[in-house]
Amino acid sequence: MNTGPSETFVRPVEALGRISLDVVESLGRFGLFLGQAAVWTFVPPFKVLQLLQRIHFIGFRSLSVIILTGAFTGMVLGLQVFLTLSRFGSEAFLGPAVALSLIRELGPVLAALMVTGRAGSALTAEIGIMRITEQIDALTVMALNPMRYLIVPVIVAGLITFPLMTAIFDVVGIFGGYLVGVRLLGLSEGTYFGEMQTFVDMADIWVGFWKSLCFGVVVTWVCAYKGYYTGHGAEGVSRATTEAVVLSSVLILVWDYFLGSVLP
Amino acid sequence: MIRVENLHKAFGGQQVLQGLTLEVNTGEIMIVIGRSGGGKSVFLRHLLGLLRPDAGRIWVDGVEITALRGHEMDKVRERYGVVFQGGALFDSLTVFDNVAFPLREKTALAASEIAARVEEKLAQVGLSGAGHKYPDEVSGGMRKRAAIARALVTEPQIVFFDEPTTGLDPVLVNAIHHLILDLHRKFRFTAVMVSHEIPEIFEIAQRVAMLHDGVIVEAGDPQAIQESGNPVVQQFIRGQIEGPIRAI
Ligand SMILES: Nc1ncnc2c1ncn2[C@@H]1O[C@H](COP(=O)(O)OP(=O)(O)OP(=O)(O)O)[C@@H](O)[C@H]1O
Ligand SMILES: [Mg+2]
Numbered sequence: 191m192n193t194g195p196s197e198t199f200v201r202p203v204e205a206l207g208r209i210s211l212d213v214v215e216s217l218g219r220f221g222l223f224l225g226q227a228a229v230w231t232f233v234p235p236f237k238v239l240q241l242l243q244r245i246h247f248i249g250f251r252s253l254s255v256i257i258l259t260g261a262f263t264g265m266v267l268g269l270q271v272f273l274t275l276s277r278f279g280s281e282a283f284l285g286p287a288v289a290l291s292l293i294r295e296l297g298p299v300l301a302a303l304m305v306t307g308r309a310g311s312a313l314t315a316e317i318g319i320m321r322i323t324e325q326i327d328a329l330t331v332m333a334l335n336p337m338r339y340l341i342v343p344v345i346v347a348g349l350i351t352f353p354l355m356t357a358i359f360d361v362v363g364i365f366g367g368y369l370v371g372v373r374l375l376g377l378s379e380g381t382y383f384g385e386m387q388t389f390v391d392m393a394d395i396w397v398g399f400w401k402s403l404c405f406g407v408v409v410t411w412v413c414a415y416k417g418y419y420t421g422h423g424a425e426g427v428s429r430a431t432t433e434a435v436v437l438s439s440v441l442i443l444v445w446d447y448f449l450g451s452v453l454p
Numbered sequence: 455m456i457r458v459e460n461l462h463k464a465f466g467g468q469q470v471l472q473g474l475t476l477e478v479n480t481g482e483i484m485i486v487i488g489r490s491g492g493g494k495s496v497f498l499r500h501l502l503g504l505l506r507p508d509a510g511r512i513w514v515d516g517v518e519i520t521a522l523r524g525h526e527m528d529k530v531r532e533r534y535g536v537v538f539q540g541g542a543l544f545d546s547l548t549v550f551d552n553v554a555f556p557l558r559e560k561t562a563l564a565a566s567e568i569a570a571r572v573e574e575k576l577a578q579v580g581l582s583g584a585g586h587k588y589p590d591e592v593s594g595g596m597r598k599r600a601a602i603a604r605a606l607v608t609e610p611q612i613v614f615f616d617e618p619t620t621g622l623d624p625v626l627v628n629a630i631h632h633l634i635l636d637l638h639r640k641f642r643f644t645a646v647m648v649s650h651e652i653p654e655i656f657e658i659a660q661r662v663a664m665l666h667d668g669v670i671v672e673a674g675d676p677q678a679i680q681e682s683g684n685p686v687v688q689q690f691i692r693g694q695i696e697g698p699i700r701a702i
Pocket of ligand 2: 494616
């Protein structure tokens with residue numbers, strides 16, 4: 191085996207080149223995937239039944255998790271923010287503080303993370319198993335575009351359900367803050383909701399809305415993509431599922447920061 | 455007519471197809487035989503447009519499908535019926551819904567008409583009464599038969615079978631072969647079938663082709679194949695351990 195200087199120098203460079211090419215290729219495939227889905231979204235016939243099933247799966251069946259986490263997030267916020275504010279004697283601002291952090295940040299992010307854990311992983315596994323058992327190929331050879339049948343309903347369902355889930359999370363969270371702040375710690379109800387109305391703008395709600403919309407696309411896109419291009423066998427599916435959840439969660443936080451600094 | 459010319463395909467460093475050339479005439483049943491792992495399924499996946507060759511071309515009725523993409527390839531696929539090696543039934547649908555699926559999606563038939571056709575096909579493959587079960591609730595052989603029913607329910611012009619009878623008991627093997635022959639007599643479809651059922655295949659094929667080392671080493675009518683002077687073919691159809699094919 192030739193291990194001369196040129197060889198030892200070329201090998202790592204070659205490996206680096208191959209890795210970069212792989213990364214660029216999979217990034218391209220990742221982007222193309224969403225592009226194709228976007229195109230097929232607008233080409234009839236629309237798969238309404240599939241869409242309703244996905245909305246049921248991603249949205250309705252995540253409701254209990256959303257309500258539970260929303261309530262406790264609101265309660266934790268109510269408690270901690272109250273304790274902090276009381277040091278400055280400004281407990282009166284508990285309402286807006288809870289509402290703003292929920293509506294602008296925590297609602298969209300936590301709801302998205304919860305739905306990823308509940309529905310996103312299952313979605314990846316489901317599509318991944320369809321891939322390795324040739325069900326996706328079966329769709330293809332029936333001249334039924336798997337993008338239209340499998341992927342578009344998932345992404346559109348994400349667009350529809352994530353803002354709704356976020357809204358529910360926000361409302362339940364604000365109520366949780368009310369329970370702790372007003373019922374437990376003795377703040378007056380009028381102050382809690384009154385100050386909230388004064389300080390929370392429509393602009394804040396829009397920020398939360400845009401975020402949840404983006405997360406809806408990001409999560410379903412990542413989870414569907416990972417399932418669609420899953421590796422081999424059961425291990426491939428389990429790896430795809432893990433990767434989908436990790437990547438979705440990371441992208442949610444990165445996007446949250448990005449949107450937070452771009453949106454008013 | 456399906457014409458395959460000089461097909462090459464490698465996975466990583468592994469050469470699977472190395473210049474495969476074959477013609478399948480319209481209306482005939484062509485059976486492809488060859489070693490397990492020899493590339494028969496890979497070859498079929500090229501005909502289905504699921505894999506792209508490294509080199510070589512495929513024509514289906516004069517249309518070069520290796521040059522087609524998306525929508526145009528789908529036009530060719532409209533005429534296909536496919537039985538995958540593993541069945542590839544949709545596991546979230548019952549057997550009945552699986553067979554009904556292509557009719558519901560591709561035709562404007564009324565629900566009652568679809569139900570009638572599906573029941574008829576299920577009866578033909580001996581599955582009447584099992585329609586309400588899910589694929590994971592039926593036996594492997596029943597899954598195979600359901601897949602055959604699904605592939606044929608649209609009365610396709612070209613049918614691809616990847617080992618439709620492997621894993622079935624001898625009575626069923628015969629029944630499936632007769633079913634395929636019956637339907638073939640009725641609908642005159644072109645069939646490309648991968649099968650290991652020697653000697654039964656010589657009864658149902660118009661022509662047989664042997665795939666070995668990535669090429670078709672011999673193709674001809676059943677008689678010609680059985681009397682072939684090619685030692686590879688002879689060893690394979692006799693299942694001998696000694697010969698040019700390394701057993702293990
Ligand atoms: N997607 C793929 N990636 C890498 N290698 C593959 C792929 N598909 C098939 N192969 C390889 O190609 C070879 C031929 O596989 P193929 O499935 O066509 O065999 P076969 O002739 O159908 O065998 P059997 O009769 O057992 O079904 C095998 O060695 C297999 O490992
Ligand atoms: Mg095979």
